[in-house]
């Protein structure tokens with residue numbers, strides 16, 4: 141059976157994989173003998189995939205490009221899962237996992253399940269002896285999530301309950317080491333959380349997009365005796381690494397000829413009316429990676445040395461003015477939500 | 490709930506003392522004097538008490554205190570600060586008075602109370618400045634702290650607040666968290682680690698494997714730094730799954746003699762390290778060249794040489810253990826079937842990554858941490874050019890803390906400027 145847990149080498153019929161097509165372009169794929177899947181680089185026959193290793197290149201039937209089927213991990217799943225709700229992403233998930241002190245054996249309660257993005261990551265971290273109790277009051281979502289956990293091999297570690305945790309709380313028979321809340325009124329769940337949370341250092345985390353929610357949650361937490369309150373925000377800043385052109389300015393000064401750069405002297409003249417920085421985007425069709433990858437194929441074909449430039453750059457005016465630059469992405473996620481953490485220690489005196 | 494044994498402060502376990510931002514780890518030993526917050530005291534009273542309890546220093550001992558106390562609303566306060574003047578001179582108690590109180594054995598709490606009673610300006614302050622005043626005085630006169638069981642989260646905070654040096658990487662918690670998550674580390678994984686994080690990364694991986702799976706650690710120091718593993722009191726069965734070897738042995742152990750691929754990674758220090766290592770742990774003559782032995786002679790004092798001589802059979806045993814370990818590592822890596830690769834070290838990562846990536850199975854993730862962007866761009870370039878990796882991402886994170894108080898909620902005035910950079914990706918293969 142397919143499982144998100146553990147490590148699988150060979151692709152079998154009926155396995156779920158994550159199909160890598162190009163950078164930032166992946167989708168889940170269930171392997172079914174006899175089926176064919178179309179990608180922008182051509183088709184792949186599932187029967188060609190069965191028996192191969194996860195992570196090896198698969199040529200498309202027209203020979204024009206390749207794709208890769210990866211073994212699913214919680215991180216890949218987060219990037220490709222069908223959205224039924226807002227979901228949590230890598231940076232928040234990582235911090236939540238660490239700051240809830242999760243490790244193999246941890247018992248965790250989560251509300252609500254939503255699309256199960258976080259649930260997968262929690263399950264991975266707490267296996268084999270831990271357990272995740274997750275709650276969702278939306279019937280359809282609960283059903284879908286339960287089916288997913290089942291088919292992803294997580295049902296031994298995850299128990300899903302269809303329940304309104306504000307009204308009915310958590311299952312009173314459980315005791316957990318950590319509680320995670322991602323729903324509109326977390327402060328109303330804090331009293332329920334306290335009932336199931338171990339009082340010798342249990343951890344709680346609440347994720348809320350709005351500061352007013354945080355305010356109310358913090359009030360509830362401190363009134364109920366939680367300590368070590370802490371609210372943070374964690375934002376991912378991705379960078380692109382690409383070739384950009386930064387030509388010499390034309391000051392009308394004749395350039396000095398040096399031993400190494402004898403051809404540079406006409407730099408200024410020809411670049412007079414070019415924009416200061418120009419990014420290179422390849423139209424090379426053989427290549428099947430995305431935008432930031434323009435240089436890859438050229439580099440491969442030409443077996444380039446250290447500082448040689450890829451062909452698509454060499455074809456341009458003034459290729460020498462290009463160099464690899466690190467560019468922060470122009471638009472990034474500026475806010476996901478605030479994470480509030482706290483501990484529960486209570487002693488009978 | 491019944492008290493679980495690991496939730497109690499047992500003699501000889503490590504404990505983390507926290508007073509505000511002042512955090513320190515000690516071993517809980519009976520009658521052992523420790524220094525914390527400029528006070529000297531014993532932890533005797535805390536032994537066999539639960540973790541999470543709070544204590545106050547009184548003379549050389551500690552007494553239990555209740556953790557929650559509320560100040561807001563209890564004190565009379567003026568509504569604004571129009572009547573407030575400079576504080577100097579408004580306090581009726583002088584230093585001698587305070588010394589006197591201390592000698593009489595008045596608690597810190599008691600001293601602060603007296604200070605409030607004797608302050609002419611206190612009642613004229615706004616609630617906000619009263620709170621600030623109390624906080625300041627308490628900070629000064631009361632050593633009140635909570636004892637926690639050290640864990641990865643808390644230890645990461647302690648290490649991160651240390652002054653970083655070129656030799657030590659201080660990972661910020663969000664970064665450490667991402668290293669562990671993006672490499673899909675889980676019980677049963679076969680992991681490769683290269684780190685100079687005082688053992689924190691190793692310890693976190695060991696905790697996430699929980700005794701199942703394997704870690705191969707390549708350490709650049711003469712012996713692996715295990716500070717974090719020790720402070721966390723990780724159980725033996727967790728630590729036993731680690732196979733550790735010197736980075737500079739990589740070439741001869743893993744690649745076999747002949748080629749000299751990784752030369753220069755550990756640099757000259759490596760030679761010295763090896764000299765020390767061979768002397769400390771015993772070495773296999775076959776694996777060590779003659780000049781290293783000559784160096785070793787130089788670096789040894791007469792005394793240790795004599796001891797070494799005595800322990801010859803001990804050395805022999807260690808040598809066998811080490812060779813056995815090297816054989817295991819070689820065997821394991823040669824399957825080229827490792828599940829995760831984590832690099833957070835003080836060396837140029839490109840060469841290291843290039844060599845270790847070879848042993849990662851296809852479809853498995855790797856991560857490289859660096860305090861600088863440039864070395865990661867180098868890695869990025871290299872991997873792009875050889876096409877062995879997909880999903881490469883170069884990122885950093887912002888971590889912003891908030892003060893949440895009624896009508897006074899805002900981001901903290903100062904924040905950490907960098908948590909470093911990470912390069913993540915997934916290995917692929919041609920066939």
Ligand SMILES: C[S@@+](CC[C@H](N)C(=O)[O-])C[C@H]1O[C@@H](n2cnc3c(N)ncnc32)[C@H](O)[C@@H]1O
Pocket residue numbers: 225226227228251252253254255256257258259275276277278281303304305306307322323324
């Ligand atoms: C934003 S989503 C959670 C997303 C999830 N953390 C993830 O990463 O996929 C919030 C979910 O909580 C559920 N929910 C809201 N109020 C609830 C309640 N009182 N009891 C149970 N579930 C609730 C909603 O139906 C929704 O699916």
